[in-house]
Amino acid sequence: MSLHNRIDKRVLKEIIANDPTQRKTLSFYKYFKIDDTQAYRDRLYRDWEALGCMGRIYLANEGINAQMSVPLDNWNEWVEYLSTDSNLTNVPLKIAVEDDSKSFYKLKIKVRSKILADGLDDSTFNPWNTGRHLSAKEMNEAIAQGAIVIDMRNHYESEVGHFEGAIKPDADTFRQELKMVEEMLEGKEDEKVVMYCTGGIRCEKASAYFKHKGFKDVNQLRGGIIEYAHQVQESNLENKYIGKNFVFDERLGERISDEVIAQCHQCGEPCDNHTNCANVECHLLFIQCDACKAKYEECCSDECNDIIHLPEEAQRERRKGKQLHGDARNVFKKGRFNGRADGSISKVPSVDQMST
Ligand SMILES: [Zn+2]
Ligand SMILES: [Zn+2]
Incomplete structure (x- = not known):
């Protein structure tokens, strides 16, 4: 059995376009130690392929970063599968806000040196010493209190949607973003800083890095914009996110508010x-x-x-x-x-x- 999908992309897209299967799109990440990444990768590929999962998943010695879709019919079985892996038990899943079941057209699991291309040398700071995680309600309060709100995403993401009053650096990559934010925040080490991204992984790294740089009150939006949108809906909170949330799959975005910016x-x-x-x-x-x-x-x-x-x-x-x-x-x-x-x-x- 092949552990890769080698069919032409256009053929696969055509298949998905005509496939009536209902799928749930989600993302999750977890930092934990994986010794044999290739064996872990092959096991995941075999088992998730069998469940009809699709998506783009990165593995590294430092953990997993997954964006994927799971057929509704196999949802329970897949969640159960996660619970059999002690590292993934109860990992927070960020479920898509808008879903057409066609977010991915194949399963791709790649082994990388890092699960997030941040350009940081993790040995120079403590990546586990992250900022305080804010709920949607706390996020709204922080914005109301005038905290410095920073969009940790790239320019093409914040262009279609962002939090009210957020600083949106014109960065092409996360590496560049970190550098730009560091320059922008120079001298503001004592102020309250709140950062956010799509699903939260970029802020895990960025918040630890800025604490290391001497910032005293570093906060991050728990579960990113995706989780924020769910909490706003569930708890009927005021929505302070304007526009769309860019996502890295075929949908290219989820609408969070009606404004087109x-x-x-x-x-x-x-x-x-x-x-x-x-x-x-x-x-x-x-x-x-x-x-x-x-x-x-x-x-x-x-x-x-x-x-x-x-x-x-x-x-x-x-x-x-x-x-x-x-x-x-x-x-x-x-x-x-x-x-x-x-x-x-x-x-x-x-x-x-x-x-x-
Ligand atoms: Zn062109
Ligand atoms: Zn036009």
Whole structure:
């Protein structure tokens, strides 16, 4: 039995599009010691593949970071499976706020040196000494009290949604984000700092790092925006998150509030729907309204639109020898945004998508 899925991506997407299976999308992470990551990986792949699970899961000696979907019919069995692994018993699951059952189209489990690309040397500080975890209610209180609220995500994430009054660094990666935040917060070591991200993992690292840097009152949103949205709904709290929560799967976002705070990168109309350019060679992540979607046939530019109309053979010829994206993605960079008139878009290469 193969422990990898080698079927073409487009074929798999087609299969999922027509698959009536109801799935639950979720994410979780846990820092714990894994000695034999390859054996752990192969076991998970075998057992979760058998349950029809899909997703993108990273394993390292330091733990697991998973974004995945589980068929509803196998949900109980999968949760039970977690409980048979002492490291994963009662691990907090962040369940998707909006779900179309098509968040992932295959199961991918990768062994990495770290489960989060943070660029930090963990031996230089205590990664376990994290900040105080805030509930949704405490988050609202902290915002009301005027705490410094920091969005620990990348620019293309905070562009479509963020907390009221949050600082949103224009970072391409989490590594860059940490550096920028450190510069921004210089001299504010005594103030109350609250950080948040999608599901909480980035703040685990960032909060420990900033405590190490001398910050005295470091707080983080427990379970990230996903858990916040659930608590707001369940406890009927005021929602202080505006717009969408960007997610790292096929859905590319979950709506948290009705406000649309971003614009189409091609025509400038209000829009907060991310898309990936239909030209696989480009695959740029950008915001595109329905009108532009129709006009450019889901491409980011006329150039890409021309390419998708080339015969398949010619397209393949163009891609030959080129390094396609893998785990990195091309991301539209709003700071370099110009030339809307012809709908062309400038690109920045290779942003790591290993987050949440
Ligand atoms: Zn548009
Ligand atoms: Zn393109």
